[in-house]
């Protein structure tokens with residue numbers, strides 16, 4: 615610094631001027647009559663400056679710093695951002711592992727009873743739902759036409775933990791032995807019912823939920839009721855309340871998966887729908903599927919385990935499935 619000051623002095627020798635008021639030399643710079651005093655730099659400032667220089671030299675040595683041919687100086691500290699990422703990922707995995715080990719051992723009931731495991735399940739389930747399920751079921755699991763709402767207590771296949779677990783693992787109408795399987799016949803397309811008969815049964819279906827049937831059909835409920843008993847009751851039940859064994863929806867509750875206007879219901883009976891839900895057991899790991907199960911169960915609509923305490927749905931012999939449902 616003192617060299618620098620000397621330079622200034624040398625350059626300015628001819629104009630050297632001392633400020634009368636402070637007794638300090640000026641630098642010779644002047645703006646509109648205001649002159650710059652040539653005060654020495656404050657000592658504390660100089661020290662900070664020297665420390666910064668030393669620190670930067672140390673940094674260049676220890677950390678990757680300068681671009682050189684073929685890459686950059688690596689630094690003696692062995693630091694890379696990849697390594698930092700890996701370290702922080704390892705830390706997350708280690709932190710999760712504490713829960714995962716316990717989670718893996720615990721039954722659904724134990725998880726529900728343990729606030730920590732429960733929070734772990736809900737956080738994981740909610741994140742995984744957004745990643746894997748929201749495209750079809752909606753981010754809030756509210757569903758869309760053809761994709762069921764998973765918040766309510768209207769279940770096609772059952773809302774107990776074991777039911778939900780089974781559905782997620784094996785899917786619906788998927789290509790595996792344990793998948794949920796049943797198929798409503800396409801009564802019109804397959805020529806099982808004439809259009810007038812479909813109109814009659816549609817009238818009857820609307821009467822089950824006391825909804826106006828709209829225009830169309832002759833509203834001959836007796837005729838519709840007979841057809842319903844013969845063709846539909848095996849899956850939807852004589853009272854129309856549905857049967858989860860076959861994923862057959864309750865037709866008395868005004869909740870419609872495929873639309874509740876006359877044209878939609880006619881189309882459902884004429885062509886059938888057969889919604890498909892992927893099986894997740896080979897795409898997601900066991901713990902993730904269990905987290906999702908708990909998440910969905912707690913969303914709303916979760917049900918108690920049935921009395922018989924069945925953990926998985928019973929394997930049912932093919933003969934048990936009403937004729938029309940079995941398809942290969």
Ligand code: HEC
Pocket residue numbers: 743746747748749750751760761762764768769770771772778781782786861888889890891892894906910
């Ligand atoms: C490709 C679209 C699609 C994706 C993705 C999907 N689902 Fe589904 N899901 C369906 C359809 C369609 C149904 C109804 C099938 C039927 O008619 O029985 C369904 C039904 C369900 C049911 C049964 C509901 C009931 O009332 O019994 C559950 C539970 C479920 N899905 C959970 C999930 C979870 C959890 C995920 C993500 C891991 C997921 N779904 C991803 C299409 C999908």
Ligand code: HEC
Pocket residue numbers: 796797798799801815816819841842845846847848849850860861862863865869870871872873879882883886887888889890936938939
């Ligand atoms: C083999 C079993 C089976 C039979 C028989 C059957 N259904 Fe279905 N039905 C289902 C299933 C399963 C669904 C669920 C929708 C799907 O296929 O994705 C369904 C859905 C429906 C729906 C749509 C409900 C909604 O919420 O949108 C209506 C309406 C319906 N059935 C009416 C009938 C009528 C009327 C008959 C008789 C003419 C009949 N079903 C016979 C199994 C059956």
